Amino acid sequence: MALRDRVNRADRTPSEPDDLITRYRDRLLEEIDLDELARLAPAQRRARLERILGSLLSIEGPVMSSRERSQLIQRIVDDSLGLGVLEPLLADETVTEIMVNGPNDVFVERGGRLERVPTTFSSMEHLYQTIDRIVSTVNRRVDESSPMVDARLPTGERVNVIIPPLALDGPTLTIRRFPTPFRLADLIGKGTLDDHLALLLGACVRAKLNILVTGGTGSGKTTFLNALSGLIPDDERIVTIEDAAELSLQQEHVVRLESRPANVEGVGLVAIRDLVRNSLRMRPDRIIVGEVRGGETLDMLQAMNTGHEGSLTTVHANSATDALGRLETLASMSELELPIDTIRDQINSALDLVIHLDRGADGVRRVAEVQALVSHRREDYRVEQVSRFVQDDLVLERTVTGRFVHQPLPDDLRARLLRAGEAVPAAFGAVTR
Numbered sequence: 248m249a250l251r252d253r254v255n256r257a258d259r260t261p262s263e264p265d266d267l268i269t270r271y272r273d274r275l276l277e278e279i280d281l282d283e284l285a286r287l288a289p290a291q292r293r294a295r296l297e298r299i300l301g302s303l304l305s306i307e308g309p310v311m312s313s314r315e316r317s318q319l320i321q322r323i324v325d326d327s328l329g330l331g332v333l334e335p336l337l338a339d340e341t342v343t344e345i346m347v348n349g350p351n352d353v354f355v356e357r358g359g360r361l362e363r364v365p366t367t368f369s370s371m372e373h374l375y376q377t378i379d380r381i382v383s384t385v386n387r388r389v390d391e392s393s394p395m396v397d398a399r400l401p402t403g404e405r406v407n408v409i410i411p412p413l414a415l416d417g418p419t420l421t422i423r424r425f426p427t428p429f430r431l432a433d434l435i436g437k438g439t440l441d442d443h444l445a446l447l448l449g450a451c452v453r454a455k456l457n458i459l460v461t462g463g464t465g466s467g468k469t470t471f472l473n474a475l476s477g478l479i480p481d482d483e484r485i486v487t488i489e490d491a492a493e494l495s496l497q498q499e500h501v502v503r504l505e506s507r508p509a510n511v512e513g514v515g516l517v518a519i520r521d522l523v524r525n526s527l528r529m530r531p532d533r534i535i536v537g538e539v540r541g542g543e544t545l546d547m548l549q550a551m552n553t554g555h556e557g558s559l560t561t562v563h564a565n566s567a568t569d570a571l572g573r574l575e576t577l578a579s580m581s582e583l584e585l586p587i588d589t590i591r592d593q594i595n596s597a598l599d600l601v602i603h604l605d606r607g608a609d610g611v612r613r614v615a616e617v618q619a620l621v622s623h624r625r626e627d628y629r630v631e632q633v634s635r636f637v638q639d640d641l642v643l644e645r646t647v648t649g650r651f652v653h654q655p656l657p658d659d660l661r662a663r664l665l666r667a668g669e670a671v672p673a674a675f676g677a678v679t680r
């Protein structure tokens with residue numbers, strides 16, 4: 248039984264235009280030849296539905312103005328294709344995230360800020376129908392036995408669905424759009440970093456430093472990782488490993504791997520760590536892991552230490568220094584159960600640079616700090632600051648001003664860049680400490 252059939256009918260609050268939409272959406276589904284429709288390109292599909300609906304309405308529809316008629320057609324077609332009432336939000340380039348918290352609460356993120364939009368679903372059932380349609384396009388299902396789904400749409404968006412009883416107030420849908428990925432140069436324009444830091448990071452990526460990007464939820468880690476990956480030279484073989492593929496690298500030689508959750512019977516799980524281990528046998532020049540969240544951290548560190556320099560990953564953390572503790576905790580979740588000082592040894596030898604991102608009160612995602620990890624072997628962590636954003640006192644509400652301040656590079660780092668034939672950008676000083 249489809250989920251929508253189990254939804255309490257009392258949740259429905261039909262109104263007249265919604266009834267018209269439902270009636271003609273059903274009529275449209277009776278009239279069209281689904282196989283034929285599937286063979287058409289998306290734009291033709293829409294045109295075809297509009298034509299069939301237009302003639303249906305002129306034969307049996309109620310009297311209405313041509314404006315009402317075209318609005319009705321638009322809504323029904325939107326509703327029958329793709330993401331239904333959410334289509335217009337998806338078509339809006341400025342929207343980066345769509346959040347549906349039940350049929351009447353739809354929010355979007357634009358320019359880093361949340362706002363409520365007037366879009367609504369006609370009923371709880373309507374929302375469930377849309378959710379069913381979205382997850383079925385990726386051969387997944389959502390129901391009481393698997394009430395959470397995280398998936399990537401064929402068009403690239405990442406979708407998360409969680410329904411009752413886990414979501415207390417109704418089905419919750421979160422869609423993250425991936426507009427053309429930002430390059431590092433675009434991020435300079437957005438105030439995320441300055442030219443000097445971009446130059447340094449370019450040199451560090453080319454010189455194959457191992458880099459960790461950190462930050463809170465939605466701070467821009469994946470975006471930054473993608474932009475950094477864009478600096479990898481074209482002649483290197485890159486393997487990307489993710490839970491739900493979000494990275495979009497422009498290089499020619501990229502192999503993309505995606506983990507797989509267990510199926511309903513609880514089998515078939517392929518975890519990030521399995522993919523990291525497998526990637527070692529794929530002759531990668533670079534391994535990029537979208538985010539480390541558990542025991543795979545140790546595999547990643549070992550990969551970085553065994554000839555796969557220049558690897559990049561992200562971890563959720565509240566500061567660059569907090570990140571090292573997080574890595575330690577995550578690495579200790581591996582079934583290898585290494586003593587903590589062995590893990591510290593791995594982290595000290597593997598990691599070169601930590602880039603921490605933060606979202607300011609103005610919604611701008613910035614590199615809050617860049618730290619170089621300079622400790623060796625089993626020593627306690629020692630970091631040296633390379634860059635940080637120094638914020639002026641808040642002048643106006645939701646306005647942030649400030650500047651990026653850079654420090655001379657630690658000697659080891661400088662030497663590594665020079666050995667790799669990279670220049671040290673002037674902002675990072677020629678002083679030898």
Ligand SMILES: Nc1ncnc2c1ncn2[C@@H]1O[C@H](COP(=O)(O)OP(=O)(O)OP(=O)(O)O)[C@@H](O)[C@H]1O
Pocket residue numbers: 343344359423424426434437439462463464465466467468469470471611612613
């Ligand atoms: N530097 C930036 N400037 C402007 N917008 C950005 C920037 N970085 C990311 N964004 C936007 O912010 C949203 C979140 O970005 P991203 O997915 O990179 O964050 P994240 O830290 O990886 O999130 P999560 O914790 O969910 O993995 C996206 O919509 C993205 O387009």
Ligand SMILES: [Mg+2]
Pocket residue numbers: 468469470538
């Ligand atoms: Mg991310």
